[in-house]
Amino acid sequence: MTVEIDVPAGTLHAVTDVDLHVGRGETLCIVGESGCGKTITALGIMGLLPRRARLEAGRIALEGRDLLALSRGEMNALRGDRMAMIFQDPMTSLNPVYTIGDQMEEVYLRHGKGGRREARERAVFLLEKVGITAAASRLGQYPHQLSGGLRQRVMIAMAVMCEPILIVADEPTTALDVTIQAQILHLLADLQDEYRMALILITHDLGVVARMADRVLVMYAGQVVETGTAEEVFAEPTHPYTQGLLECIPIPGKTVRGAKLGSIPGIVPALIGEYEGCLFRNRCDYAFDDCAGAPVALRALAPGRASRCLLDRTRSLENLKSRTARAVG
Amino acid sequence: MSRSAPANGAILECREVGRTFTVGAGLFGAKRPLRAVEDVDLAVERGEVLAIVGESGCGKTTLARMMLGLLAPSRGVILFAGTPIHEIDRNEVARRVQPVFQDPYSSLNPRKTLEDIIALPLVVHRIGTPEERRKRVEQLMELVGLSRRLIYAYPSQLSGGQRQRVAIARALAINPELVVCDEPTSALDVSVQAQILNLLQDLRRELNLTFVIISHNLAVVEHMADRVAVMYLGRVIEQGTTAEIFDRPRHPYTQTLLESALTPDPTRGLPEFALGTDFPNPLDPPSGCAFHPRCPKAMAECSQTRPETLREGGKLVECHLYGTKAREPARLPQSNPIGRSGSGTLSSSTNIA
Numbered sequence: 001m002t003v004e005i006d007v008p009a010g011t012l013h014a015v016t017d018v019d020l021h022v023g024r025g026e027t028l029c030i031v032g033e034s035g036c037g038k039t040i041t042a043l044g045i046m047g048l049l050p051r052r053a054r055l056e057a058g059r060i061a062l063e064g065r066d067l068l069a070l071s072r073g074e075m076n077a078l079r080g081d082r083m084a085m086i087f088q089d090p091m092t093s094l095n096p097v098y099t100i101g102d103q104m105e106e107v108y109l110r111h112g113k114g115g116r117r118e119a120r121e122r123a124v125f126l127l128e129k130v131g132i133t134a135a136a137s138r139l140g141q142y143p144h145q146l147s148g149g150l151r152q153r154v155m156i157a158m159a160v161m162c163e164p165i166l167i168v169a170d171e172p173t174t175a176l177d178v179t180i181q182a183q184i185l186h187l188l189a190d191l192q193d194e195y196r197m198a199l200i201l202i203t204h205d206l207g208v209v210a211r212m213a214d215r216v217l218v219m220y221a222g223q224v225v226e227t228g229t230a231e232e233v234f235a236e237p238t239h240p241y242t243q244g245l246l247e248c249i250p251i252p253g254k255t256v257r258g259a260k261l262g263s264i265p266g267i268v269p270a271l272i273g274e275y276e277g278c279l280f281r282n283r284c285d286y287a288f289d290d291c292a293g294a295p296v297a298l299r300a301l302a303p304g305r306a307s308r309c310l311l312d313r314t315r316s317l318e319n320l321k322s323r324t325a326r327a328v329g
Numbered sequence: 330m331s332r333s334a335p336a337n338g339a340i341l342e343c344r345e346v347g348r349t350f351t352v353g354a355g356l357f358g359a360k361r362p363l364r365a366v367e368d369v370d371l372a373v374e375r376g377e378v379l380a381i382v383g384e385s386g387c388g389k390t391t392l393a394r395m396m397l398g399l400l401a402p403s404r405g406v407i408l409f410a411g412t413p414i415h416e417i418d419r420n421e422v423a424r425r426v427q428p429v430f431q432d433p434y435s436s437l438n439p440r441k442t443l444e445d446i447i448a449l450p451l452v453v454h455r456i457g458t459p460e461e462r463r464k465r466v467e468q469l470m471e472l473v474g475l476s477r478r479l480i481y482a483y484p485s486q487l488s489g490g491q492r493q494r495v496a497i498a499r500a501l502a503i504n505p506e507l508v509v510c511d512e513p514t515s516a517l518d519v520s521v522q523a524q525i526l527n528l529l530q531d532l533r534r535e536l537n538l539t540f541v542i543i544s545h546n547l548a549v550v551e552h553m554a555d556r557v558a559v560m561y562l563g564r565v566i567e568q569g570t571t572a573e574i575f576d577r578p579r580h581p582y583t584q585t586l587l588e589s590a591l592t593p594d595p596t597r598g599l600p601e602f603a604l605g606t607d608f609p610n611p612l613d614p615p616s617g618c619a620f621h622p623r624c625p626k627a628m629a630e631c632s633q634t635r636p637e638t639l640r641e642g643g644k645l646v647e648c649h650l651y652g653t654k655a656r657e658p659a660r661l662p663q664s665n666p667i668g669r670s671g672s673g674t675l676s677s678s679t680n681i682a
Binding site: 033034147148149177178179180181182185186189204205206207208209210211212213230231233234235244245246247248249250251252253255257258260261262263264267 | 384385488489490518519520522523524526527530545547548549551552553571572575585586588589590591592593594595596597598599600608
């Protein structure tokens, strides 16, 4: 999948050649910093890109059905029913002038799942399921009457109203406190197990990735730079960007308190116009001449494991070891 | 109410500080008091980093605003270098205590150049001639790692990390004795967060600064702080050195908080705990210990009486488990909430029968 957005200064390559797949019951985490194209990828999958964005993709398929071939009406019928999205900020994504009951029932009614009474029953059932007490009375409340954690629970309950098989959650816990975050993630994981949903979780928080992901997609500047299972990516990061990210966060018990943290110097390159070579090379400690040549391709290292880096794996691992040794001291 | 002994070398001291806001309940509702901060006793020693942690709505920011002299306490007194802060001239407080705010996008004037922004405290306090100020600005920019060519840039031309560096340079312009950072890195990406944390550490070492850091990011707090105060619903419920709080948390709330922090360890799943109900309504705080409705170890007396504040040296805890009535402290588990042992098992040691 490639997404280009025309901006006054030229063409913005927001997302370039992203390939991803997620199976039933599986959690795929897309991780990266602001502006790396995580959200655009999600919107592309959901068919919710802004109009001036151009999406080019070989195929985006849900249960074998090609989403690119669908009309807008058919996409609308699918969204909310077979696939649903949970947004970062529930305050702005819930409609403030409708009660949460109205909003939850609308999804159900719209997709012709049943009548009002069933919709209400299902809404109450799901609100209880996501741990909201006095669910029936909550249905008459407006979003502003709920706390942030409750609103996010409502969003999740709304997303599973029609038992979708794919949930795309874009930073679902970023606006929440740590205690609430753990509860919400638990809830997502439990619901996913119960309904065997595929979950695409977008986050910048490596802690969330480590605890939730089956597989990880690390994105940088609109490209996938590394993929693998969570264990592989955290234990043996192969791309210097992933290595840098992991060194940036103080890890209790590993990082010496008060010791200097690793950091990635420089800033993300502008993605407007044409570029060549590796997009990370200006910030990379290991960059060499070849990095400035042709665009670097994603190289498969093992089944399900790939890295967009010219360094061979053994070499980068040695580097990593010496660097961690220094960092930990 | 016991009072902490006057600490030596304390640059800032809060003594039984409280702040109540009056909140109207709708158009005809009676006005009700909201106790945002209650009975806070804290001392910040010169040269140390004190962190204040807690969930949103626990009163951390209200406390910070009082420390900055921006808000008067309703009860108690805040002493700055031994003098009550409200008796010190406003300008002088501003000269000695400086803030760094959370959001570098909204805390910098978008229509001023970096030179104007960083020099503003110097202008306000009438320090130096224009040339001297300019020199000072250049010196500060170098100190915080900003290229000198950015001196005429506007905030909109900078990245988030650069903006936070500007905010730090501005805070340091008049050599404050204390810098209060309210969530200094939560608006930033992780790679930038690391740069800013490293910068704060360097500055602390070079300039012997004293910091109060307010954060909900426990990894950041553990990394930066010498001492930690944990707040819940306006009260400091536990306080101690960083090692005491993170290695041997005593209050069940601190334990839960540490458990729910997600460390990047893929061998561990999500933490298992039940906090039950949501954060309580501060307008209608629970009786007794404010944490009892969510506490996994709540006992009968927790809902009736407020636990006494137990102090031992610099340590403080407010919990019935540790009161004079608690006869069996040995039964308390040696909790190891974030798996410092490095074992891959999920710690469930904090759930006692």
